[in-house]
Amino acid sequence: MARVIATICARGGSKGLPRKNVLPFAGQPLIAHTIAQALACPGIDGVYVSTDDDEIAAVAQAHGARVPYRRPAALASDQAPKIPAIEHLVQHLEGAGARIDVVVDLQPTSPLREPHDIAGALALADQAPLVVSVTEPSHNPYYSLVEVQADGTLALSKSTGAARRQDVPAVWGLNGSIYVWQRAALRQAAGQGFWTVPMRPFAMPRERSVDIDDALDFAMAEWLFQRREAGR
Template sequence: MTLICTILARGGSKGVPGKNIRPLAGKPLIAWSIEQAKATGLFALIAVSSDDADILAAGQAAGADLLVKRPAEMATDDASKLPAIRHCALEAEAALGREADIVVDLQPTSPLRLPEDIAAAVALRAETGAQSVITGQVAKCSPYFSLVEEAPDGVASLSKTLDRPIVRRQDAPRCYDMNGSIYVWTRAALVDEPSVFYPTTRLLVMPEERSVDIDTQLDFLFADFLMRRRLGAAGDAMVSQQ
């Protein structure tokens, strides 16, 4: 079975300018995702797609197998990511000379995932036969208990209700926040009908500390702190085993 990995990094970040190549715990942000993909040993090819030459150069330096210049129309503020993922996957197939069976997309702004998370998402798709797998974390707000919407007239109410009242969060249906860290598709699903959700989509739940998505300066500082703490803990563990 042939698996390819796509990593898409646009150059026009507004919240954190230059974030995809900004150093996080000593490495360009995008390098963490490339290294995690390589560490799994799952992929026939790892492709980085960007509209930005500096990002592509950073991807090459971090060990990406293929650099894909993203078309300008797929790199605007309003552009959906799905067409760009599909474009990158097709470019990867052309470079390989064969079609992939599975496409995995890693969000470069989610550096705290582990290679084991990627492998688990791929395994979940294989075990269930799902068209796609998404990742998420336990939701902080439940639409059945604490997430509210405001109507045009200003009246606030729960986003979702059930026939029975929910008096404890623990009694509400389980809900999750998508973290965007990992997406897994069958080739047919992504190429023929690009979407996030399909009738058979499955969810891989990740812990909160590995689900940070960098969208603001504060997110970046927090992710840098967590990564440095992880690296420090790994170093301490190695010392204790000697």
């Protein structure tokens, strides 16, 4: 049986919304929601947090995640990409004797996903080297997304000549919430880049796709969360 782990990468530094990973969100630290979702997914064998921050590490452990070390500073700067940090964590676990076949990377700033979203994406794992969660974007490059031209005028980013939204190709936006990596694909992406890996989409509704980057995102996500909980 495949060995599946969840990884959650959470740096201590955040310029858009300082300390956002541990800010209280609906009564719990923000990262705690993602940890709880991963722990509630029966297909995941272990939940691991990669962080450079002692407070985040303590919060993560208190909510059931494992924090095997502090992430090196070189992998925790504003400029450092996330995929090498995931690969670093997986290599660390493998160096300690773990066998890992599938890595489910979960963004801690996406608290509105639900365990069944993770399970749904994981169910597609054997169909592609990478499964990514997506949502319908608010703007379509074939219909309403525009670019400034050399003369200062606007033109559609992509054009088919279609006059109606219904006549243009469907597009998706990566919502950043869930990435299901085959082990070899993660290694490839760490060395050669994200877009070198073939991937398939897992669609999520927009109301579960908010990615918290700033205070407005935080307020919107918390409002959506509270509205959902009130309706249950």
